[in-house]
Amino acid sequence: MRWPGARAISPAPPRCSGSAGRRCTTSSSNMTCKPDRRWLAGLAAGCLAAAALVGPLSAAPADDAIAEALAALDRGDGVAAEVAGKRALEEGASRSQVAALIGAGEFLQGDLRDARQWLAGAGFDAATRKRGLHALARLELSEDNLPAAAEIFDRMIAMGEVDGEVWVDIGRMRYRAGQHRLALEAANEAVRIDPGEPRALEFYAQLTRDVQGLRAALSVFERALANAPEDGGLLAQYAATLGDAGEHARSLAAARELVELGGETPYAFYIQAILAARAGEDDLARRIWWRTDKTFDRTAAGLAVSGILEFRGGNYALAVAHFDALRRLQPFNESALLMLSRVLVANGEANVAASLLEPLVERSDASPYVLTLAARAHEQLGERGKAGVYLDRAAAPLPLAPSPHPAFLPRDDYGNLRDPSHPVMQLRILLADGERAAAERAVADFLERFPGSLDLQMLAGDVRALAGDEVAALERYRAAAELRSNWPVVQRMAAILIRQDRMAQARRMLAEHILQNPRDQEAIVMLARLHRAAGNPSRATLLLRQAAQFAGGERDPALLAELAEMELALGNQAEALVAASTAHDLSRSNRRVAQVLARAIELGGGKPASVQALSLKAQAR
Template sequence: MAALARGDGIAAEADLRAELAKGAPRNQIAPFMGEAQLMQGNLADAHRWLDNEDFAPNVRGQGFRIRGHLAMREGKLGQAEKAYATALQFEPDSADLWVDIGRMRYRSGAQFGAVEASKKAITLGPENPSALLFRAQLVRDSQGMAAALPLFELGLKHSPNNAPLLAGYAATLGELGRAKEMLAALRKLANTNPGNPRLLYLQAVLAARAGDYDLARGLLQRSGDLERQMPAAILLLGIIDLENGNYASAAQGFDRLARLQPENARVQRLLARALKLGGSDRELIARFAGRADTPYIAMLVGRAYEAIGDREKAAGFLNRAQRPFAMTVRDLAPATDLDVAELYGDASGPSTVSLVRGLVAAGNPTQAKARADAFLARYPQSSDAMALDGDASLAMGRPDLATQIYNRAAAVRRPWPLAKRMIYALIEQGREVDAANLLARFVKGEPNNAEACALLARWAYLQGDYTRATMLLDHASLYGAANDPTLVSLRAAIARKAGE
């Protein structure tokens, strides 16, 4: 079983066939052979070993657990749930099984149930590397990178060569700007698991942050299909193209990612920048003139209008770009027109999201709230459904209610779009100090978020802390906000205050 433990499905299959040749019962070997086939991506062969097998009593829990893995791989979450429930009858105290149950719950939208499963796994296996990895990933989602780091370190203390833990640890260090420690973790990963697909991606991230974009591109290209399948790799490749002057290619990558992640504000900014640098002014105007809600995008749209000779429209956007920096939150755009969204109704999660957002955009927040409430009632353990309900409450003019709902959602996941709305809702209630404290906690957990750093710099400036404001502005510029006109204006204001 050593080959299975290190993830070598080919060697495991050879060992298991040797055991069969020696007379080992098939029903004793079946769970492990199914796992070996699954590791190799041979799903049809995995089915032959797992589907109709009457597993031996001492491996029955393992058999149903691997059957659940197979269902998960195929996206059959209902079958996975049944298989794991059966496995639980035989292995109720298995930390690994509770991790599997947690991951299944998370994918099915029961994120609160996933959190409970992760805590159960840690209780059963406080030194279990899979349990610590899963818990670290969930903490990272809800509390930020810094809070997750001790869990990765605890896992590596007990399992120093665990490849998934090393990869997660390295990525978290990178997001915290701790490049030297990230490099050390990657070197260890390269020594213990040189074929790990995330190794090349993380090395590419490190190279790009050091300004060696050619090396970063080469590493990504060696990673196989990763740069076409993994959103973070798509983003990195787009940034590399942007830095190397391949603006059309960068725009294509950002466009693809924007369709996958329509709420990702950073991707939208990068797409707008790529279009402008590539001379696609009319496309930039068509896509962003109606949603130029940040000074940076307003500036790009204004310059695009200048480029096509429409100075009157250019002036309006350039004036908007020079407005004093303030907290702005726009309604998230629905994926489809309201007419189309109403046809699909609440048939699925994405269609419900489009319907609620479409109703908000159409000026009907009361109906949007009713739909969001119904959606949350159907999926009470979904943090995404909870966040949507908070958005509808905010649109109704109930920031107090939105704050209550957002806080519950953020206990599981607190991405920047949600954190930004939480901050905005607090400001709407006159709770500026609470908003600033929330923002400071977010920046501590995700220091590479340029927009969050810029907002915190503005708060520090308003409080008269010009040293801290300057430090935060420098950090925001380093991580992608160097061209934001509001940051230039804020720097100028700080310089005036300092008599420079």
């Protein structure tokens, strides 16, 4: 597929780049007699004959330097590549022979300005043209100039100068541009052309993780590592995916192997720190995190880890700074907003938290966690009446599936919408304003222009769901799932199946998602509720126990109260009492939690006075 606006420029005819060494020149300025022309002709013929004999037997010094530069680039040593390339230039190589080598070396060092001087507008000889164009495309990508990069890649495709590594960069560019389907095509092409290229296999595995899930990605990483067992990039991604899949022992082993492979590898320490934090070993996690040498401090995962560790350590102001930076980095991430709101309340900034949570609590299907957090914020502000309303809603029976609702609108510190001209934001604004007809017209136009966008497919489904056309909505969500089968997509599809009373299909879809993503707490809880509704308390209880073991689950009063109810249904009174007591300690004002605890105490033969006190509390509002 051609890139819009790109041009295929025919390559210049190949240039001869022979290397017979430096030219020898003679000065005749001090000569007083004119040399015999026949003697000069004979001398020239002799020189040519000597060059013809010597040339094949020994390479010129410039050739050795060029070979050194190429080898340095292959091992990722930009400094050595630059030095060798400039030495080749001094030894007689032309600029077209070394521009790609020096420019690529400068780029590897992060010297973008110097790299552009060598790469932009420079002519590359046939031997280095592919390397030079690829380096220039990467330079444009690093400066977020996607149209220029697309044009360069288009030229490379037209010239036939494309291998697996180039297709990987094309795919990553398409992914950044929101062309998710085209990114998948690029990943498939990279693996087809160069099935043993580690970067092609890595990119293919990453997209497999998006489309099929963690377990499927693990098998791709394992096949890739069988071909390239000492590739640090593959091993790092494999270790991270193992950790996300809950395979902590194997993830730790892979991280340690990465350290052995590459010495003090920041990514290996990053993975070990996350594993320690998940296990609750905060001091250990903090010590390991320091060894990453700030490599990941400004990434989304790094900000989340730092924020969690500071929050657990009671350093609420620092936690606020980390989560606020995360929210700015990922403005559409509701989880980031909830984490920021939680630490704001802990830091005494309830007014800011209440403002952030307001769009979420206005939704009819707001989760008990969101409602309870908002209640705490308003309690801190002295608004007990408003807090009570939210607590009552949090205590209400939970729906099996969320209702269609307008999408979350991220705002800046001044309340202004972020990037309102973006197609996704335009659709979100129309949905939030109830302009469904305008949203339908807009989504049709956007899908025609950007048919491979995951985000637009999702919003197209939201538009149809809000219009009451759940059949069409399900089709859009399925199209989105072909590009990334993540929880927001699966949740929407499952919700439609539930509303259509297709419970068995919904349970099967959720089970398949959990099989691939075993740490997806929300999916596990939703499946547990479906099993409970189907009269399968044993299965529901097992799932709720699993969800309560994950980070945050042990401090979620709604989840623990639900678990206590299921334990009581199975006659597990001791387990029910533990879960209900913990839930009550976390949320003493929650009516539903008080009801569950009263019942657990009563069935366990507890003191009647305690039961009566809890019952009165539950009936207080």
